[in-house]
Amino acid sequence: xxxxxxxxxxxxxxxxxxxxxxxxxxxxxxxxxxxxxxxxxxxxxxxxxxxxxxxxxxxxxxxxxxxxxxxxxxxxxxxxxxxxxxxxxxxxxxxxxxxxxxxxxxxxxxxxxxxxxxxxxxxxxxxxxxxxxxxxxxxxxxxxxxxxxxxxxxxxxxxxxxxxxxxxxxxxxxxxxxxxxxxxxxxxxxxxxxxxxxxxxxx
Amino acid sequence: xxxxxxxxxxxxxxxxxxxxxxxxxxxxxxxxxxxxxxxxxxxxxxxxxxxxxxxxxxxxxxxxxxxxxxxxxxxxxxxxxxxxxxxxxxxxxxxxxxxxxxxxxxxxxxxxxxxxxxxxxxxxxxxxxxxxxxxxxxxxxxxxxxxxxxxxxxxxxxxxxxxxxxxxxxxxxxxxxxxxxxxxxxxxxxxxxxxxxxxxxxx
DNA sequence: CCCTAAACTAAGCAGTTGCTTAGATATAAT
DNA sequence: ATTATATCTAAGCAACTGCTTAGTTTAGGG
Numbered sequence: 376x377x378x379x380x381x382x383x384x385x386x387x388x389x390x391x392x393x394x395x396x397x398x399x400x401x402x403x404x405x406x407x408x409x410x411x412x413x414x415x416x417x418x419x420x421x422x423x424x425x426x427x428x429x430x431x432x433x434x435x436x437x438x439x440x441x442x443x444x445x446x447x448x449x450x451x452x453x454x455x456x457x458x459x460x461x462x463x464x465x466x467x468x469x470x471x472x473x474x475x476x477x478x479x480x481x482x483x484x485x486x487x488x489x490x491x492x493x494x495x496x497x498x499x500x501x502x503x504x505x506x507x508x509x510x511x512x513x514x515x516x517x518x519x520x521x522x523x524x525x526x527x528x529x530x531x532x533x534x535x536x537x538x539x540x541x542x543x544x545x546x547x548x549x550x551x552x553x554x555x556x557x558x559x560x561x562x563x564x565x566x567x568x569x570x571x572x573x574x575x576x577x578x
Numbered sequence: 579x580x581x582x583x584x585x586x587x588x589x590x591x592x593x594x595x596x597x598x599x600x601x602x603x604x605x606x607x608x609x610x611x612x613x614x615x616x617x618x619x620x621x622x623x624x625x626x627x628x629x630x631x632x633x634x635x636x637x638x639x640x641x642x643x644x645x646x647x648x649x650x651x652x653x654x655x656x657x658x659x660x661x662x663x664x665x666x667x668x669x670x671x672x673x674x675x676x677x678x679x680x681x682x683x684x685x686x687x688x689x690x691x692x693x694x695x696x697x698x699x700x701x702x703x704x705x706x707x708x709x710x711x712x713x714x715x716x717x718x719x720x721x722x723x724x725x726x727x728x729x730x731x732x733x734x735x736x737x738x739x740x741x742x743x744x745x746x747x748x749x750x751x752x753x754x755x756x757x758x759x760x761x762x763x764x765x766x767x768x769x770x771x772x773x774x775x776x777x778x779x780x781x
Numbered sequence: 782c783c784c785t786a787a788a789c790t791a792a793g794c795a796g797t798t799g800c801t802t803a804g805a806t807a808t809a810a811t
Numbered sequence: 812a813t814t815a816t817a818t819c820t821a822a823g824c825a826a827c828t829g830c831t832t833a834g835t836t837t838a839g840g841g
Binding site: 413414415417418493497498500501502504505516519543544546547549550551552553554555556557558560561562566569570572573574576577578 | 616617618620621696700701703704705707708719722746747749750752753754755756757758759760761763764765769772773775776777779780781
């Protein structure tokens with residue numbers, strides 16, 4: 376739905392023009408994402424979105440179709456925002472050290488005013504049921520798969536490592552960072568640091 | 579609230595007695611727990627509880643006070659049900675092998691009809707906000723702390739291991755099993771097996 | 782066999798949910 | 812300025828939320 380109305384504007388440019396949107400869709404989705412991230416999907420109501428996004432319900436539905444539509448765009452925006460650290464991982468040539476850096480970068484990324492919110496994708500996997508929204512679930516799985524692939528690539532920078540072993544280790548590292556997404560909500564930073572250090576001693 | 583009415587029955591036994599409860603409170607809480615485990619707290623409505631528990635809303639509120647009260651009793655029942663595998667861990671004398679066995683036991687415990695539901699406590703930590711229900715959050719933390727202590731005891735069965743190192747490793751293992759609670763919802767059994775094997779390789 | 786009190790049924794409460802609609806407002810091409 | 816049309820505000824929709832209550836049924840001591 377995002378930017379669809381802009382396309383419409385272009386398409387109908389020969390007809391009489393009407394009032395301009397008083398908000399930027401990307402800006403209000405950024406705010407919606409922050410809210411979903413803090414509260415989860417079910418614990419975020421359309422009234423709360425209205426306040427946080429600073430626009431009326433009508434505008435929300437005009438731009439994004441439904442609460443679910445707002446959430447899908449929030450997930451897309453989450454991917455954009457996390458891209459800076461996944462790109463850094465992709466560019467890394469340090470093998471497992473690059474992955475360890477990603478762990479620390481992720482913890483920083485997921486912290487807001489001293490509160491750890493975990494990973495929005497992980498939180499969502501934990502909240503929704505596979506059968507209730509298989510399309511979204513598939514999208515989230517693909518995102519996780521992409522990160523696992525980056526882990527794998529970095530692990531294979533060690534020429535002494537077989538692909539078979541590297542694949543198992545990539546799964547292991549995915550499990551550890553899933554854990555961190557939860558653990559960061561409860562544990563203090565020094566404990567998280569210890570966890571990360573031991574995590575990478577095993578590979 | 580659980581069993582409170584039974585005490586009342588005893589206390590007022592000299593007065594005229596009234597109708598008996600047509601349900602067993604522990605039995606209906608078992609069913610409530612199963613529902614919360616599958617759906618989470620917010621995604622389980624009192625109407626759903628009514629159907630699953632097989633009793634009227636009046637009876638739910640008479641026995642447990644509130645939806646929240648039903649949930650607290652469900653958490654207590656969860657602890658009872660998982661006790662058989664934590665007891666096994668407590669009795670174990672195999673060091674880290676005993677903990678590894680606990681990991682496998684947990685995965686079996688959290689599976690129902692081929693569906694992995696994760697850990698009810700972990701799911702709840704992931705769903706609720708610390709500030710919205712600090713009492714419950716504290717209770718869940720204590721439960722996790724108890725399991726971590728069991729990990730620590732088992733690790734210290736290795737006489738060559740310092741307490742300082744064992745404590746860090748216990749945190750690390752907690753993180754890994756938190757990860758498994760999430761990962762089990764997405765990954766297949768063979769991948770989970772690989773993850774567990776690598777988790778215990780170098781500790 | 783009555784009478785008390787607890788447990789039952791089912792209707793209903795106010796508040797919230799996601800979403801829609803009627804009508805006022807603003808904008809840009811004519 | 813006129814006009815067409817998208818955007819805005821705000822009221823309102825039915826369905827659902829957690830919870831309560833009025834009224835009926837049932838059990839067991841006297």
